Amino acid sequence: MPKLSIITIVYNNARDIERTIQSVINQTYKKIEYIVIDGASTDGTLEIVNRYQDQISKIVSEPDKGIYDAMNKGLALATGDYILFMNSGDEIYDHQTVEAVFASADWADIYYGETEMYNDNWESLGKRRHEAPEEFDWKSFKYGMSISHQAIYIKKSITVPYDLQYKYSADIDWIIKAAKKASNTVNVHRYVAKYLVGGMSKKKHRESLKERFRIFTKYYGLIPNLFNHFIIACNLALYFVKHRRTND
Template identity: 70%
Template sequence: MFNPRLSVVTIVYNNVRDIERTIRSVVNQTYTNIEYIIVDGLSNDGTLQVIDKYKSQVTKFISEKDEGIYDAMNKGLTLATGDYVIFMNSGDEFYDGKTVAAVFASADDADIYYGETEMIDDDGNSLGQRRHKAPEKFTWRGFKYGMSISHQAIYIRRSLAEPYDRRYQLSSDIDWIIRAAKKAKKIINVNRYVAKYLVGGMSKKKHRQSLMERFDIMKRNYGLIPTVFNHFVIAFNLGWYWLRNRRTND
């Protein structure tokens, strides 16, 4: 029976409201071969007290000042020893208690597993599926029209997972997934919801910077001219999406 070790990494800083929901979604998995790593940025709002309640179920824990989200995530990668790694950061959740077991039951020995994501609001209420639906098949070229797989919904063989490029402050996860996918030989769509994503992160608050970083990442991977053309396609698809949904709501 395929039973790889999964390193689940949670990074958090002053998020006492959401951290327990994330921790519970990890420690309540039916799949038991999990290494759970929490990287805290020296929280002072009660987050540490919540984490302490679950210390017996957390494999590795550090709390120290970091230089931003991707510095913290790189610390988590350094601590990870599992066969696969996934980031389930504070506020995000596995879709249900059987998610990890279902992912690894879908196929043996893939380089990447991925699935669909449900969006949730601050109160944990469902906002439905992401606008970018997970593709039926995924390759490294799959992000040319946008990030079609969320960061919380992709399991990557740890040997393929390089450090995050810290020149990007908001969108390095896109670059990270593309780099891993370029090396992947076997990529499996598990054809189920695998994660719940809390909307409204830093990339939403600093939308312009996020878009500029994404453009640069795509330019480096797909070329300047194709990226410019693809952004016209992205703009058209976005406009059509909002128009269609406005009609539905009306």
């Protein structure tokens, strides 16, 4: 049974942190190392985290240089065979999720699944518009990030620290780097995460899109990336036209 390190990053999110913690500590799979990295919250978040200190392996609370710096702290502390980031506000899909993921195949380099999206009132928005690909490799993101960060379990031995030159989209770069090293990936064909829509990349949407374009260009080349973005734009237009007709 592989050991899974689950890392939660949080800063001033007393409203949502308890949901995330409970989704981790209530897993039926017990070989879990749970790490919480708090950015020196001032709103009572740390007090909530400390209520569960007996069920959390490591708690760190100190200022950081941003979300990916905090994630690197968690990654450096992790001792598990696999890494999963489940940041504050998000949840593992149900109590049997981790057990089901590892039961799907033995020792894959990457396991991944589907994500259900929720709004700020924790109301389901349904499945992601882009379904997780049936097969996944490092080229699978050329039309956009089709797997949520919360829905991918990566063997620690193929991970590297997040590249801090990216402030909003370093997770994409991180996953692609790992995927380039992966020899086998497994689609578990089930929901594995609940994702709270929003976050920094939404608030800084333009900057996030610029970073994504730079990352995709680095891996796929400028001309192919421009062509891929043209395909994305066409698909978006068709999607909105279709749903507008449906709503009418």
